[in-house]
Amino acid sequence: MEMDIPVKGAAVSPGIDSQNANEEFKSVRSKKSNSKRKRKLEDGQMETEVHAAAKRPEFPPISGDKLDGTDDMRKIAVPSHRYTPLKENWMKIYTPIVEHLQLQIRFNLKTRNVEIKTCKETQDISSLTKATDFVKAFLLGFQVEDALALIRLDDLFLETFDVTDVKPLKGDHLSRAIGRIAGKGGKTKFTIENVTRTRIVLADAKVHLLGSFQNIKMARTAICNLILGKRNCSNHTLLMACDLNMTSIFT
Numbered sequence: 001m002e003m004d005i006p007v008k009g010a011a012v013s014p015g016i017d018s019q020n021a022n023e024e025f026k027s028v029r030s031k032k033s034n035s036k037r038k039r040k041l042e043d044g045q046m047e048t049e050v051h052a053a054a055k056r057p058e059f060p061p062i063s064g065d066k067l068d069g070t071d072d073m074r075k076i077a078v079p080s081h082r083y084t085p086l087k088e089n090w091m092k093i094y095t096p097i098v099e100h101l102q103l104q105i106r107f108n109l110k111t112r113n114v115e116i117k118t119c120k121e122t123q124d125i126s127s128l129t130k131a132t133d134f135v136k137a138f139l140l141g142f143q144v145e146d147a148l149a150l151i152r153l154d155d156l157f158l159e160t161f162d163v164t165d166v167k168p169l170k171g172d173h174l175s176r177a178i179g180r181i182a183g184k185g186g187k188t189k190f191t192i193e194n195v196t197r198t199r200i201v202l203a204d205a206k207v208h209l210l211g212s213f214q215n216i217k218m219a220r221t222a223i224c225n226l227i228l229g230k231r232n233c234s235n236h237t238l239l240m241a242c243d244l245n246m247t248s249i250f251t
Contacts, residue, residue, distance in 0.1 A: 072117070072118045072125070072128055073115060073116065073117045073118075074115070074116045074117075074128060074131075074132045075111075075113045075114070075115050076113060076114045076115075076116070076132060076135050076136060076139065077112065077113055078107075078112050078113065078114060078139060079139065082138075082139050082141075083112075085138075086107070086114075086138070086139070089138070089144050090107075092144045093105075093134070093135065093138060093144065096134070096148060096151055097116065097131045097134070097135075100151065101122075101127040101128075101130065101131050101151065102119070102121040102122050102123060102127070103116055103117065103118060103119065103122060103127060103128065103131055104116070104117040104118075104119050105117075105131070114135050114139075116128060116131050116132060116135070130150060130151050131151070133150045133158060134147050134148065134150045134151050136158065137150055137158055137210060140158070140160070140201055140203070140208045141201040141203055141208060142199055142201055142208070142210055146199045146210060147210075149210075150210075155212050155213070156210065156211060156212060157210075157211070157212070157213060157216065158208065158209070158210055159208070159209045159216050159220070160206060160207070160208050160209070161206070161207055161220070162205055162206055162207075163177055163178060163181075163205045163206075163207065163227055164205060166224050166227045166228065167227050167228060169227075174205060177226070177227045178202060178204075178205065180226045180227070181202060181207070181223055181226050181227070182202060188226070189202070192219055192222050192223065193219075195218075196211065196215045196216075196218045196219040196222070197211060197212075197215050198210060198211030198215045198216060198218075198219045199211065200219065200223075207223060
């Protein structure tokens, strides 16, 4: 007897070919393209955020009339060794603060503080900060003529650091480092002041600097090099190179 053996794959449904013919090819987007689009969108958002942050609002200065009625006051402690210079130069300090900044100032004998206060005639609130910096600069040891620049100019700052912050020194080593900063007859200090266009005050182991941000940075670098033990000749060449760069920028 003959038997029919079914063969695998021989029976094919007649509807498959018709379905494949009717279907059209569709383009499928890969995951890489989606990730690239997300990156582009994120970069665009970051750029807009940067542009938005770059725009700073400009507000006019607030006058004293718009205050809440409470007068602001600053108190500055006077060290004992600056009582006599403050008494001798009181009118030089009093005149620009009262006449130009239109503030009130007094020296409290009980608390030994210089008190500066706003009033109705005060036109700009920032003048209180300028007057405070001016008095602080004088009490640190700067001359009145040099400290007055803090009132006239806006880009001047005060900076103070200790010699032991640069290098831990004690005894004769500390006094030798201070002597290297001053130089013979103060020549090294005067040279740094003239080249960097700053003012320097040496008060024991503390160094006070008055000037613009860039000039203070140059003077601080020169003083730190002297504390660390570098030669004066190499320090002078560095200062002269910085002076040439500064003059080339401004000319």
